[in-house]
Amino acid sequence: MLQNEKLEKYLILKKEMLAKSCVRLTIRCPEIAKKASAGQFAHVRANGFMLRRPISISEIDKEAGTIRLVFEVRGKGTAVIAELNAGDTVDMLAPLGNGFTLEKGKKVVLLGGGIGTPPMLEIAKFYGADATVITGFRSASAVILQDDFKKTGANVVLCTDDGTAGEHGFVTAPLARILEEGNVDLVCACGPNGMLKGVVSLAKEHGVSCEVSLEERMGCGVGACLVCACKSVKNGEEYYARVCKDGPVFNAEEVTL
Numbered sequence: 001m002l003q004n005e006k007l008e009k010y011l012i013l014k015k016e017m018l019a020k021s022c023v024r025l026t027i028r029c030p031e032i033a034k035k036a037s038a039g040q041f042a043h044v045r046a047n048g049f050m051l052r053r054p055i056s057i058s059e060i061d062k063e064a065g066t067i068r069l070v071f072e073v074r075g076k077g078t079a080v081i082a083e084l085n086a087g088d089t090v091d092m093l094a095p096l097g098n099g100f101t102l103e104k105g106k107k108v109v110l111l112g113g114g115i116g117t118p119p120m121l122e123i124a125k126f127y128g129a130d131a132t133v134i135t136g137f138r139s140a141s142a143v144i145l146q147d148d149f150k151k152t153g154a155n156v157v158l159c160t161d162d163g164t165a166g167e168h169g170f171v172t173a174p175l176a177r178i179l180e181e182g183n184v185d186l187v188c189a190c191g192p193n194g195m196l197k198g199v200v201s202l203a204k205e206h207g208v209s210c211e212v213s214l215e216e217r218m219g220c221g222v223g224a225c226l227v228c229a230c231k232s233v234k235n236g237e238e239y240y241a242r243v244c245k246d247g248p249v250f251n252a253e254e255v256t257l
Helices: 030-035 076-082 120-130 146-151 172-181 193-205
Strands: 006-019 022-028 041-044 053-061 066-072 089-096 108-113 131-137 155-160 186-190 209-213 229-234 237-242 249-251
Touching: 022 089, 030 066, 030 089, 041 066, 053 076, 053 089, 053 120, 066 076, 108 120, 108 172, 108 193, 120 131, 120 146, 120 186, 131 146, 131 172, 146 155, 155 172, 172 193, 186 193, 193 209
Parallel strands: 108 131, 108 186, 131 155, 186 209
Antiparallel strands: 006 022, 006 089, 022 066, 041 053, 041 089, 053 066, 209 249, 229 237
16 A cells, blocks of 8 residues: 555445436545545445446545545446445545646636546636536436536536537537637546547647546556556657556646547
């Protein structure tokens, strides 16, 4: 275990269903909340499974000593975690990885695709009215966290693939419009690789700094097993970075999507 991390069982204070198969857990963990930053993740144990499941930290309340995890049931492991309720304890290793750059006074655009949306919430809370949040989902039934984003004071844009809510289309369309208008210092994104490629391309075209959070299957979560290695470039040389240890947030110029 690394110096910044703590492994224990923590009390679940609240459980909410945000959409079909999408769960939000509010967890009391003062030591973790004190150290955590936007973009980091927790490695959560699913009872009966050897490997933990990585779940992005959606919100951090340092005063209350809590964090919120939002995740989608995608397999047997996350299904077991989703069975936990308020009053139960959860076994997790956190906070892990490196988060997003937070710097007051900057104008930012935050993009989340599907279950890549939750980690954008803590960044939106930091930037408030200086942020535009663009979220994309398959359809209206999958949409989550819109009211939470609006409460931060950010400008919120919703897109759905089928047009059943918000704008019809992908998050790259409103991003292109905003970048054309100028006055953007940083773009942050989390979601499927196809979405990230489009976001990174637009940011590069307009000369705007971009950070991306990668979604990869993980083993150990602390950089020892290399399961989550991704091709990266630094100082003109290719190498394999560990998403759990070197990321999950990377400068867009350093990763090959």
